[in-house]
Amino acid sequence: MTGLPAIEAAIWQQLARACHDRHHAWRTPALATVDAEGLPEARTVVLREVDAAQRRLWIYSDARAAKVAHLARQPQAVLLAWSPRLHWQLRLRLRVMLHTGGLALASRWARVKLSPSVGDYLSARAPGAPLDDGPTAPPAEERAHFAALEAEVLQIDWLELHRDGHRRARFDRHAACWLQP
Numbered sequence: 001m002t003g004l005p006a007i008e009a010a011i012w013q014q015l016a017r018a019c020h021d022r023h024h025a026w027r028t029p030a031l032a033t034v035d036a037e038g039l040p041e042a043r044t045v046v047l048r049e050v051d052a053a054q055r056r057l058w059i060y061s062d063a064r065a066a067k068v069a070h071l072a073r074q075p076q077a078v079l080l081a082w083s084p085r086l087h088w089q090l091r092l093r094l095r096v097m098l099h100t101g102g103l104a105l106a107s108r109w110a111r112v113k114l115s116p117s118v119g120d121y122l123s124a125r126a127p128g129a130p131l132d133d134g135p136t137a138p139p140a141e142e143r144a145h146f147a148a149l150e151a152e153v154l155q156i157d158w159l160e161l162h163r164d165g166h167r168r169a170r171f172d173r174h175a176a177c178w179l180q181p
């Protein structure tokens with residue numbers, strides 16, 4: 001694969017694969033946000049859906065999580081993934097829209113509600129809340145604290161490590177170029 005359009009198509013193909021394949025390294029990228037003080041923060045998330053045509057990704061979260069507060073203030077974020085199998089690093093610049101209600105959220109919640117991960121969104125305690133008694137099983141709530149993050153990919157920075165020479169490229173919405181790795 002040599003041309004930029006082919007590489008960009010392959011990146012989206014791998015992203016789409018990653019959200020269905022538990023063993024794909026890109027299934028669990030790191031999402032970096034900026035907090036209210038302007039300090040960076042990063043955490044692992046699961047890639048839930050990929051829409052290559054719309055250049056959009058979906059991630060789920062507890063609505064009370066710090067990342068959701070960060071994104072409400074500063075919707076720009078970065079998603080970072082490395083695949084040792086592909087030897088590809090991906091750094092995606094995102095603009096994130098938060099869904100805490102509405103149809104897009106309801107349809108996704110209808111699916112999550114029936115899945116084993118439903119408990120992740122039913123805790124009476126917010127993520128990051130101090131636990132005086134240690135990690136005991138928290139009481140479940142009737143009300144779900146489910147949020148969906150719809151991320152528009154603004155820019156892709158792709159790096160391939162190869163013994164014959166590394167390659168790096170940047171893909172914007174309407175342009176692509178090679179970069180010195």
Ligand SMILES: Cc1cc2nc3c(=O)[nH]c(=O)nc-3n(C[C@H](O)[C@H](O)[C@H](O)COP(=O)(O)O)c2cc1C
Nearest residue numbers: 028043044045046060061062065066067068127128
């Ligand atoms: C493999 C793995 C997958 C995770 N997936 C998610 C996820 O999809 N959504 C999420 O909100 N947190 C996920 N987490 C937990 C986050 O990494 C993080 O600890 C939690 O969301 C709190 O982050 P925050 O306080 O920065 O919002 C995952 C953690 C691991 C280790």
